[in-house]
Amino acid sequence: MMFDDVQNQLETQILALCREEGIPLGQVNWNWIPFSGHWGLSLSFFQAAAEEAKQKGLKLNVGKRAQEIAQLMSEHVKLSDAFDQIEAVRGYLNIRFSNAVFSRRVIDTVLEEKDDFGRASRNHIRTMVEFSQPNTHKAFHVGHLRNVILGNAICNILDFGGDDVIRANYLGDIGLHVIKWLWCYRKYHAGEQPTGDITRWMGDIYAEATRRHEEEPDAEAEIRALFARWDNRDPEIVREWEVTRQWSLDGFEQIYKTLNVKFDHLYFESDVEDSGKVIVDELIARGMATDERPEGAVVVKLDELCGTRDKYRVLVVLRSDGTSLYSTKDLALGIRKFEEFKLNRSIYVIDVRQSLYLQQIFKTLDLLGYPWTDQLYHLAYEIVNLPGNVTMSSRDGTVVFLQDLIDEAITRARAVVEEKNPSLTDEEKSSIASMVAMGALKYAMLSRDNTKIVTFDWEAALDFNGQAAPYIQYAAVRANSILRKNDMVVPDSLPLTYELSEVEIELIDLISRVPKEVQRAAKEMKPLFIANLAFDLAQTFNNFYRQCPVLQAEPDVRDYRLRLAAAARQAISNCLALLGIETPEVM
């Protein structure tokens, strides 16, 4: 990447020296020097020293020997003018970059590549990411938010990391919940049409349906009868189902628009039901599934088939009455994705509670003989709970509606803009409030590890202070503000003619890490890495802003710092963009 050339040059030298001296250095793992203001490459020799002792059968002090090797290297490695200093420190070899050479290189690269800074060349891996997966005819609540935010960020990061990403959504458009909704609608809301917040309207009817289902003695029978009509493709019911389903889709579109999330492809459960049943037949025919109907269901006894115990358990693939299950459809969908899009890999963004289930699906597809099953990946994340570890459930009415949260976030952000920047136009204030509010909500979800439960708390979710998106956005705005005072003119590339301060070096160092962090985040599928880097960049920029005058400085210092400010703004903005967060011009 940014330092590949000089890195390789050093590597060749070091490996050659080790060979000469008989030092068993397997591979060179460069790290950055973990001291602020020290910018360069670092390498440890503990492993080599330990390996050497083992080979020679000696018991010697590894730390001491590592330092000796590092010392030896520091004396013999020839540095190009790309480096300033080489020193052996406690078993590490630290090679400091020449600030003149590399700060210019980093800043030039960022300002040249702009929005593509950090973006890798294409690796020709075609990856589908399935996320969101909402049920039609139901509400969209805060519990669903993490999935959308995470899935979207993963898509951005994988794309930046080199993959060809296909963003897929899988909509639960059939099943008992839909029929229950239709039953309530036909009986109590016939002819009504949604207005305003469509998803909320749909969700309200669903909640009512659940309530009436429990209260009304005849409900169960009526719903079952309606299910039968739908199953027999009664034109009237099918038409109503199609119309109401479209309402839900329109409602989801509103939500995705506010979240600024787009999909390349939509799958529907109703589309894979039939093909799912065909697969079940195949499973039975090949002796992989046991048909226990009519007393029991159709099941795949995975542990028996795999010779494992209590690992895969049993997967039910068809109900005893012959109707399909989630698994029926997921088997078909898994295959269909690879066939339609010639995928290299397929990622499922689904909460951690479905881990076993997805392992069962993947294993069943594996047993069916598909060659790509080792490229199925479940990206598991923990759920969003309410205080007291209460899981949100629309059935129990313990939900925070997404739109309510968004509205409140925007209201509060709007109040802050009003206070901080009253001279802006109404339109500007709204736009900033929206960017800040959405940013804060998204950052809160992405700045903790996927494996950590998020406890939703109104105050915490709406806290714009500290390690939060508005802080990061504000740093970019400050950089932008300096540039604006220079009529947005970024000077041409120029040589470094002054001594960089520690904070400037640290800032440039952090900027230079973006491409590698993107790679790491893509590999581990952890937006958290980008969230952390964005915060570090913002924090360091704020230090720079306080310590280093830009516009008031001597002409060449001024021009250099103007370019640095522009590069910092770009780096921050790119990181935020990967998280799906926008960077305002002013705030």
Added chain:
RNA sequence: GCCCUCAUAGCUCAAUGGAUAGAGCACCGGUCUUCUAAACCGUAGGUUGCAGGUUCGAGUCCUGCUGGGGGCGCCA
């Protein structure tokens, strides 16, 4: 019963097997006549749940234990 997962400052969380375990919040005190104070600085806060093990080196990997959460044949 089996499996997964989490446990780090008062709280919420970070930390490629590597150098001195860091942020934010909260608390207390300070900084706008200078590019936006949605900012910055300072004080304080730690036996990384417990016990072993692997390793030159463990918050990180392995085993066991304790405690929380989740999952385990016809919900999605």
